[in-house]
Amino acid sequence: MTAPLLELRDLAKGFPVRDAIGRRRGAVRAVDGVSLSVPKGSVLAIVGESGCGKSTLGRLALRLIEADAGEILLEGEDLRGLSARALRARRRDMQLIFQDPFASLDPRMTVEQAVAEPLRLHGIVPRAQEAQRVAELLSRVGLRPELARRWPHEFSGGQRQRIAIARALASQPKLIIGDEPVSALDVSVQAQVVNLLQDLIRELGLTFVLISHDLGVVRHIADRVAVMYLGRIVEEGPTRQVFGNPRHPYTRALLAAVPGQGHANAPLLEGDIPSPINPPSGCRFRTRCPYAQALCAEQVPPLEGASHLAACHFQNSLPPAVAGQDADTGGERLRRLQAYFTDQTQKTGELA
Template identity: 70%
Template sequence: MTGYALELAGIRRHFPVRDALGRPKGAVRAVDGVSLRVAPGEVLAIVGESGCGKSTLGRLALRLLEPDEGNVQVLGQEWTALSPRALRAARRDAQMIFQDPFASLDPRMTVAAAIEEPLILHTRLSRAERLKRVHELLARVGLRPETAVRYPHEFSGGQRQRIAIARAIASNPRIVIGDEPVSALDVSVQAQVLNLLMDLIREMGLAFILISHDLGVVRHVADRVAVMYLGRIVEEGPAAGIFAAPAHPYTRALLAAVPGQGAAEAEPIRGEMPSPIAPPPGCRFHTRCPFAVARCSAETPELLGTTHKVACHLAGELPPAAPFAEAHTGGERLSRLAAHFHREEA
């Protein structure tokens, strides 16, 4: 046992690309050598632009996708070596909350059947005990037990996400991955669902991985942050340190792009993200970086550091970045709304 809930080491996943005649013409390097550790009770946020590989990384961590290379350890157990049968049993300890609960819940199953399914797979409870547990889980996520006989289409988006959360925690997992779990919800509903998730993380001691593009939400909930760009981690460290003093030019640009952060005064990102089929040599961000030098296009930077890690040849040489002004962010509004709804629910 390593003391970490989840460890990823050198994870890679490339998706082959073929032309109109079916001939191979390259591969999308979705995740290209990522190593991460998450401790019990810790919230790690993975952030980056759409297409950077963060959702693929979340699925690789649970072996919903198979890695081409690398190792996944869950609670000290090597998951990449497990047989399908052993993996099915081990998944009791690690679950996922998907972005769209309407798509992740079977429309033909009642709420009770959807939440009961992991109990059938991972416990030896009797039918009566399972139904009692379903009602307890619904109450725990703020829904009335009598809603168990209804179908997903009969609920609002926020209620469906609560059902998805109840299903994810049914087997008492130690690790939960949330792939944009509140991005499709209205801001007031986001606050309620985030408040619920934070309560469950504290109560259950969950290791929680939040995949998100909303830096306001990340600032509100995360203990640590990992920033992804074109399949690689370019910066990782405590959330407070990254938001106060971002070290990588890409992280600085992401933070500056949030409304109210003074983006007009920040060095802008040039152009669009390159194709993951043919990423640039050297530092993958150098084609868009306002600080790039000749070395950046020739030599790949390593992710270096102890608590705060950065993959940049110019780390420590850049001018100071403006700290993230939380008063202007959605996270600050979510914090107030979460406190309001916490009082209402009490």
């Protein structure tokens, strides 16, 4: 088995909740005891509803925010034990692609300045070679090098995201975390950027963590999927197994909400997500689960399994998840869309 590049062990993070005059009234447990392993060269997707803690988990993994407890191991080295100087040097190996490319690019910097900044911070190339390296990076993400002297506002959303990807690649990282990297883009441009990310992962041997709510994109690009609910992982396993035979009721409900996934035996979710300040006892999903029993309120279900894990007391006795004939409609549609826009790009020589 490939050695893990990134390991998270019992990671936890809470945010204080205060009243109108500043008194602490509790804490939101955004991430609560999460453990994950990401092998070198693989793509792990983290999915779940808004507010489940997936973006917080990504920022914790890069130490952009500090964890309350747990370990963050990059190539076996605990990032939480590094000094500020050592962490800054280690950041060359890990980068983040943000959801909104316009907000993540400094409007006061040209494209050349933005992409060259990591080169200068980490001393990757001599100053005289920066312009050449920036041109190479822009070409790699499908942009013409002569665009380097333009400003971010002069580009479309898809082009800005390509610039953000070029900046992430500048430090020659081993790990990239993409926090909803295509959700802010038009569907047609999403297909282009997904194609680009897949090519870069394959050609550069990158390890990629994709944070997303788009199950069609996840199914197309990820090797493994981790499903989060209220700060905890409730299911994790190979993408084909999680989509084809989901073992947790929450995963089944997510798939049933997507047209074309075909999980006929999975009822749609009802009710609201419980308050993360005071989550339910035992299984946090029990208040919305059609299969909940008394045991679910009394005991926290462990995340169990071999390569396909689920945190459900009754995962082995649930009704089978029936996949219809159109179960791959979302993936096929995305592939056709990618092929179409790849063809259009080759004809026009332009990218959005």
